[in-house]
Amino acid sequence: MDLRYGINPQQAANAAPVRPGQWPVRVLQGNPSFINMLDALNSWQLVLDASRALHRPAAASFKHVSPAGAAVAGPVDDVTAELYAIDREQVGALTSAYLRARDADPKSSYGDFAAVSHPVDTELATLLTNVVCDGIVAPGYAPGTVATLSKKKNGRFLVMEADETYRPPACEARDVFGLRLFQQRDEVTLSTTLLDNVVCGALPATASADLLLGLAVLRYTQSNSVCYLRGGATLGIGAGQQSRVDCTRLAGAKTDTWWLRRHPAVRALAFQPYIRRQDRINWQIRFVEGDLTPDESTRMASALSKPAPALTDAQHRQWLTGLSGVALVSDGALPFRDNVDHAHRHGVGYIAEPGGSIRSNEVEDACREHQIALARTGLRLFHH
Numbered sequence: 001m002d003l004r005y006g007i008n009p010q011q012a013a014n015a016a017p018v019r020p021g022q023w024p025v026r027v028l029q030g031n032p033s034f035i036n037m038l039d040a041l042n043s044w045q046l047v048l049d050a051s052r053a054l055h056r057p058a059a060a061s062f063k064h065v066s067p068a069g070a071a072v073a074g075p076v077d078d079v080t081a082e083l084y085a086i087d088r089e090q091v092g093a094l095t096s097a098y099l100r101a102r103d104a105d106p107k108s109s110y111g112d113f114a115a116v117s118h119p120v121d122t123e124l125a126t127l128l129t130n131v132v133c134d135g136i137v138a139p140g141y142a143p144g145t146v147a148t149l150s151k152k153k154n155g156r157f158l159v160m161e162a163d164e165t166y167r168p169p170a171c172e173a174r175d176v177f178g179l180r181l182f183q184q185r186d187e188v189t190l191s192t193t194l195l196d197n198v199v200c201g202a203l204p205a206t207a208s209a210d211l212l213l214g215l216a217v218l219r220y221t222q223s224n225s226v227c228y229l230r231g232g233a234t235l236g237i238g239a240g241q242q243s244r245v246d247c248t249r250l251a252g253a254k255t256d257t258w259w260l261r262r263h264p265a266v267r268a269l270a271f272q273p274y275i276r277r278q279d280r281i282n283w284q285i286r287f288v289e290g291d292l293t294p295d296e297s298t299r300m301a302s303a304l305s306k307p308a309p310a311l312t313d314a315q316h317r318q319w320l321t322g323l324s325g326v327a328l329v330s331d332g333a334l335p336f337r338d339n340v341d342h343a344h345r346h347g348v349g350y351i352a353e354p355g356g357s358i359r360s361n362e363v364e365d366a367c368r369e370h371q372i373a374l375a376r377t378g379l380r381l382f383h384h
Helices: 034-054 078-084 093-103 122-128 145-150 205-218 244-260 277-289 294-303 313-320 338-344 360-369
Strands: 025-029 058-063 066-072 112-116 133-138 158-162 171-176 179-184 198-200 225-230 233-239 326-330 348-353 373-376
Touching: 025 034, 025 145, 034 058, 034 066, 034 112, 034 133, 034 158, 034 205, 058 093, 058 205, 066 093, 066 205, 078 093, 078 277, 093 112, 093 122, 093 233, 122 145, 145 158, 198 360, 205 225, 205 233, 205 326, 205 348, 225 244, 233 244, 244 277, 244 313, 244 326, 244 338, 277 294, 338 348, 338 360, 360 373
Parallel strands: 112 133, 133 158, 326 348, 348 373
Antiparallel strands: 025 158, 058 066, 058 112, 066 233, 171 179, 198 373, 225 233, 225 326
């Protein structure tokens, strides 16, 4: 199959199944690029793993071969419901999973590639026509939904169908600079047994479910990676950093932003009626961050129908103390206790990591000091 182009437009590209005639996905609408295919294949595996592990519909919002957010079906809060103009009491399970995934980092999810673990229904298809999204992969589509989605982006919206019965080869290969690399596929099943080794504290069932979702998320996130979760959804993901503590801090900052977007002062921002949803999101985030340039301050003032006093440092600190019960998962061993110290600042009460660092005892001591439950999985989940 010819692809629209490679990683960059100047690169020609195509795709072929490893086993002739056996495609894991098929294109129903649109013309995918190389990155579109990577997003589809990785995001589909994520939601399949998450749904099988947690026995609930799952969704992911992918950008540049890593998830911006992921979630399983669950309650949609007032902030998300208001943003997307939906009735939170009536929203279906699959749509709830995608909305919760997209709300984790809605700035990054602009122009995302969506993945869901169950067939797309009319409700989700209608929602997708009203957000900036480039494509979706799912195991099926209800009658009429492909036609609905095919009208999006002047027919360029990608609709891909995954084969739930497909089983990939046990050996994976990659060509890099004339060298072909082989490795065994990681076939470890994600289950709560990976969380049995709790070295301090206790894991309630809700925390175990969040940590299990985190393992599925990081399995398909560019390493190094760390994610924060609560209530069956990611709050912040730090991906592709060379330093693990930078992942922890980046994901923590995104988690704080997620929580601060729920502050009454942010919810009270009154935008001019012509300001689009994504622009409102971006201005909410910049308002929370608080370091607006003079030009941004002028443009934000014109986007609002009435002035909004900036949040003070004291208001920031006070609101952030209300965030608790957060779970943190790391794809590799925490090498120093600084990861735990930073995690504590973002409401983390539960951590899962492989263990095995030469300073694992210091990491455990830090968890005890901060009263954080620590589970050692013994499973590294690097993804490159």
